[in-house]
Amino acid sequence: MRHFDHNATTPLLPEAREAWLRASDLHWHNPSGPGRASAAARLLLEACRERMAGPLGVAPGNLAFTSGGTEVANAALAWLAGRARADGRVLLSPFEHPCVHQAALRWFPGRVDFLPASADGVCRPDGLPAMLRQRNIAAVALMAVHNETGVVQPWGLAAESCRAAGVPFLCDAGQWFGKLPPAGIASGGLCFGSAHKFNGGKGMGFAVWSGAWEGLCLAEGGGQEGGRRSGTPDVPGAAALAEAFLRHAADCPKQTGEGRDAFEARLRSGLPGPVFLGAGAPRLWNTSFLLLPEGSDNLRWVLRLDKKGFAVGTGAACSSLGGGASRTLAALGLEASATRRTLRFSSGWETSAADWLALAEACLEVAAELSAEASTIS
16 A cells, blocks of 8 residues: 555654664663663653754753644643633634644634635735734744645744744644754744654654743643653653654755656646645645545545555545534635545655656546546436
């Protein structure tokens, strides 16, 4: 099976698996304990933190290991809600991941506003400075990269506006890490990532914060992670995460979108009017978000492609449970019914240009099969 749903989740890198096994065998002890074995586990945990802090350009003490992005988004917005004024509002991009969107609705009921976005899927924070002056804004959230279209967002502009106004800025960098260089992304406020998005294993993530987020505690308890996130740390998980993070930090500048571009060109030549959402904006090299023609059923496509040996998605994995894809399409000026016509293809470190072209041919075969069946029925 060729996996083309890496934006949903990824397999473990061999190096990450080896790091996890080694740490599980040798450093399974509680790093908060007083003995030598605990001290060795603690040294490994801190080494992982320091190794990641370098490429991120932050102090090691500003990085905390977590269970993933959902934990960070929920805890951060709950923390803000406890400190904000009763009329404090939050500003989100119109296509934030459900972990940010739903948490904002819960902790700021009736006080969530949305930034405008262009038809090609780019959030437009140019009016943000004026909004921050005119309203009581408790926080602004803008993801670094949209997980469905792959469109890179102007998070730097939003972060700078928030920094100047002293307003907390929240950045979901789940799709950035492992695909784009990490330097600078952690300097704007609070950003977070999940290891399973970059071949580092599930149930593990990290957060980096500074500025207006000083004092944030993700979980109260024993004071682990420098008091930022209590709970016994997963040392083997941190070892696997750090290994995958560093491998991609070194390799991601070498990645290009040539395979994806060839795939889209082949479909344009073989299908009647395919629409690739977000194609007019800067995108991740690995992502293609296809809008099928009216009357199409993306689940039929997914099942057909699966039988041909290709695993693809219809959009964000979390959106299938919470309707997030409809929010994305609405922001792009499309009706909610278009959710049934979207296919997301996303490659990974092991995907070749030949894999992309093989996927294109499989898509053309599915289109021909479904067309023939429709003709027979009619």
